[in-house]
Amino acid sequence: MADVQFKSGKSLLVVGSLAFDCIETPNGSVDDALGGSATYFSYAASFFLAPRLVSVVGADFPQQHRELLARRGVDLAGLQTKSGKTFRWKGRYHQDMNTRDTIEVHLNVLSDFDPKVPEPFRDSSYIFLANSTPAVQLNVLDQVRQPEAVWADTMDLWITTQSQELLQLLPRLDGLFLNDSEAHLLTGESNLVRAGRAVLSLGPKYVILKKGEHGALLFSKKGIWTLPAFPTEQVVDPTGAGDTFAGGILGYLSTVKDDSLAHIRRAMAYGTVIASFTVEDFSLKRLLALDREEIENRLEIYRAMLGF
Amino acid sequence: MADVQFKSGKSLLVVGSLAFDCIETPNGSVDDALGGSATYFSYAASFFLAPRLVSVVGADFPQQHRELLARRGVDLAGLQTKSGKTFRWKGRYHQDMNTRDTIEVHLNVLSDFDPKVPEPFRDSSYIFLANSTPAVQLNVLDQVRQPEAVWADTMDLWITTQSQELLQLLPRLDGLFLNDSEAHLLTGESNLVRAGRAVLSLGPKYVILKKGEHGALLFSKKGIWTLPAFPTEQVVDPTGAGDTFAGGILGYLSTVKDDSLAHIRRAMAYGTVIASFTVEDFSLKRLLALDREEIENRLEIYRAMLGF
Numbered sequence: 001m002a003d004v005q006f007k008s009g010k011s012l013l014v015v016g017s018l019a020f021d022c023i024e025t026p027n028g029s030v031d032d033a034l035g036g037s038a039t040y041f042s043y044a045a046s047f048f049l050a051p052r053l054v055s056v057v058g059a060d061f062p063q064q065h066r067e068l069l070a071r072r073g074v075d076l077a078g079l080q081t082k083s084g085k086t087f088r089w090k091g092r093y094h095q096d097m098n099t100r101d102t103i104e105v106h107l108n109v110l111s112d113f114d115p116k117v118p119e120p121f122r123d124s125s126y127i128f129l130a131n132s133t134p135a136v137q138l139n140v141l142d143q144v145r146q147p148e149a150v151w152a153d154t155m156d157l158w159i160t161t162q163s164q165e166l167l168q169l170l171p172r173l174d175g176l177f178l179n180d181s182e183a184h185l186l187t188g189e190s191n192l193v194r195a196g197r198a199v200l201s202l203g204p205k206y207v208i209l210k211k212g213e214h215g216a217l218l219f220s221k222k223g224i225w226t227l228p229a230f231p232t233e234q235v236v237d238p239t240g241a242g243d244t245f246a247g248g249i250l251g252y253l254s255t256v257k258d259d260s261l262a263h264i265r266r267a268m269a270y271g272t273v274i275a276s277f278t279v280e281d282f283s284l285k286r287l288l289a290l291d292r293e294e295i296e297n298r299l300e301i302y303r304a305m306l307g308f
Numbered sequence: 309m310a311d312v313q314f315k316s317g318k319s320l321l322v323v324g325s326l327a328f329d330c331i332e333t334p335n336g337s338v339d340d341a342l343g344g345s346a347t348y349f350s351y352a353a354s355f356f357l358a359p360r361l362v363s364v365v366g367a368d369f370p371q372q373h374r375e376l377l378a379r380r381g382v383d384l385a386g387l388q389t390k391s392g393k394t395f396r397w398k399g400r401y402h403q404d405m406n407t408r409d410t411i412e413v414h415l416n417v418l419s420d421f422d423p424k425v426p427e428p429f430r431d432s433s434y435i436f437l438a439n440s441t442p443a444v445q446l447n448v449l450d451q452v453r454q455p456e457a458v459w460a461d462t463m464d465l466w467i468t469t470q471s472q473e474l475l476q477l478l479p480r481l482d483g484l485f486l487n488d489s490e491a492h493l494l495t496g497e498s499n500l501v502r503a504g505r506a507v508l509s510l511g512p513k514y515v516i517l518k519k520g521e522h523g524a525l526l527f528s529k530k531g532i533w534t535l536p537a538f539p540t541e542q543v544v545d546p547t548g549a550g551d552t553f554a555g556g557i558l559g560y561l562s563t564v565k566d567d568s569l570a571h572i573r574r575a576m577a578y579g580t581v582i583a584s585f586t587v588e589d590f591s592l593k594r595l596l597a598l599d600r601e602e603i604e605n606r607l608e609i610y611r612a613m614l615g616f
Contacts, residue, residue, distance in 0.1 A: 095498050190404050191405070191541055191543055193539045224539050224613075225613045226538075226613055227616075228535065230534075231501045231534050233499055265615070305533045306614040306616075308576065308577040
């Protein structure tokens with residue numbers, strides 16, 4: 001815990017999934033590995049502060065996984081345990097590692113997830129609504145009190161099936177993460193810059209458009225910023241890259257005074273670097289061996305790459 | 309000509325095609341527009357110095373196109389005019405503007421192109437071998453005397469059909485441009501970082517791996533650098549983006565003392581910015597309205613985007 005810093009007195013709440021992942025890649029596979037959006041997000045954020053987690057698991061969720069998160073300072077007071085099984089996902093990555101097929105999804109206890117934000121979590125400064133139905137995300141927002149900023153992730157399924165709820169959510173967000181194909185789906189724009197601007201017009205103050213191995217674009221009313229991914233030859237398992245990208249961003253933002261553009265850009269650099277570690281091994285393996293110093297070292301290499 | 313600078317006393321020779329392009333995009337089309345790798349390259353380079361051009365056209369090539377290049381200071385002493393028709397290319401871009409189909413190719417006078425480098429061009433400091441057969445590229449190299457640096461472009465067709473000649477060429481290059489799919493084809497590596505390193509091991513001192521709207525990666529024995537494309541919502545016609553990227557790079561390099569990594573990275577930023585203008589209109593239209601001041605202004609916006 002020596003490398004976890006508590007500087008700002010701010011707090012960060014994440015609501016999302018804990019999961020068992022079965023992952024096949026051209027280089028190997030893992031079964032029943034610890035995964036889930038809230039797992040990856042909170043682990044990444046834990047390099048900056050001790051995040052608060054709201055999620056649900058089944059009776060099959062082992063104590064060692066709780067301990068893994070607790071050792072990082074993650075506050076598990078909002079983790080419900082229900083009878084039944086934990087959410088399971090099975091995916092297979094294609095040869096290029098940029099695309100994947102979902103082979104199996106078993107929502108299990110997540111299917112009727114009704115998140116309860118514990119009273120001590122309701123004053124959290126920053127809220128991250130990891131990918132779940134817009135209805136669940138709105139439900140969480142109705143439980144928290146005047147957060148400084150609310151960010152959310154979404155996915156193609158909700159854009160297609162719950163667009164009304166999603167359009168209600170967007171004006172209540174400070175920031176939205178979505179990937180290039182989702183931005184296209186939501187706006188009908190094939191040009192990414194136009195698509196990002198169109199998402200911005202739906203309400204969020206910031207939009208971060210994720211392009212996987214090609215980096216990300218940031219949109220605000222003040223302009224557009226672009227950052228490439230950190231180039232790495234060691235791509236073992238891309239699972240969790242997007243959630244650790246978000247976790248690094250919100251984690252860093254929670255340590256600084258405000259969410260000014262300058263801070264968001266630095267936050268994106270931290271998120272990029274942490275995501276580049278995530279993909280270097282299966283599940284959380286690479287993150288388990290990571291410390292803040294290694295993050296700072298890669299951040300400096302990344303900064304030097306972008307200077308000209 | 310007021311914005312063309314001659315600082316270093318160095319010279320830059322390009323050997324490549326002049327063409328008539330017929331281009332269809334989701335937003336419109338043009339017929340018989342001035343195109344070709346050497347056209348785009350030399351126009352982009354002309355913002356930095358007066359490049360020398362070796363190419364071939366047919367009797368149908370109009371005087372006005374020669375004048376357009378000559379007004380930019382392009383030395384046309386190496387432009388052969390043959391009986392017959394100029395090279396023609398017809399292409400159609402897909403909705404996302406990142407991919408295209410070649411509909412027609414008429415090599416015409418280019419089919420038996422035997423480049424003759426005029427005596428006064430043989431001492432050129434920098435040589436750019438635009439995309440043509442590796443045999444033609446080797447032929448040019450045998451005509452020049454101790455250039456400071458030789459860069460080349462290639463394409464999937466030569467990787468597939470003339471790999472022996474290409475493998476002879478690579479060790480004679482200081483720099484090679486190729487796109488992501490070509491790097492994969494040449495090396496069998498699907499990870500771009502591994503692919504770039506593998507190309508480097510085939511001989512060039514620098515490899516620049518182009519990813520279209522996602523930017524480019526630079527490989528050298530000293531490391532890897534990444535730059536995103538300049539994000540633009542005005543993508544009318546991507547034709548020539550790669551050649552003007554190269555033209556900006558070699559043009560800038562020809563104005564500085566050496567091809568150190570720091571200079572190459574700044575050169576890539578110039579190339580990125582000029583390419584971002586190229587795609588904003590059909591053929592050379594946007595470039596015709598461009599001046600060095602506008603390039604410098606966008607370069608500063610781009611630099612600010614990448615700081616964190």
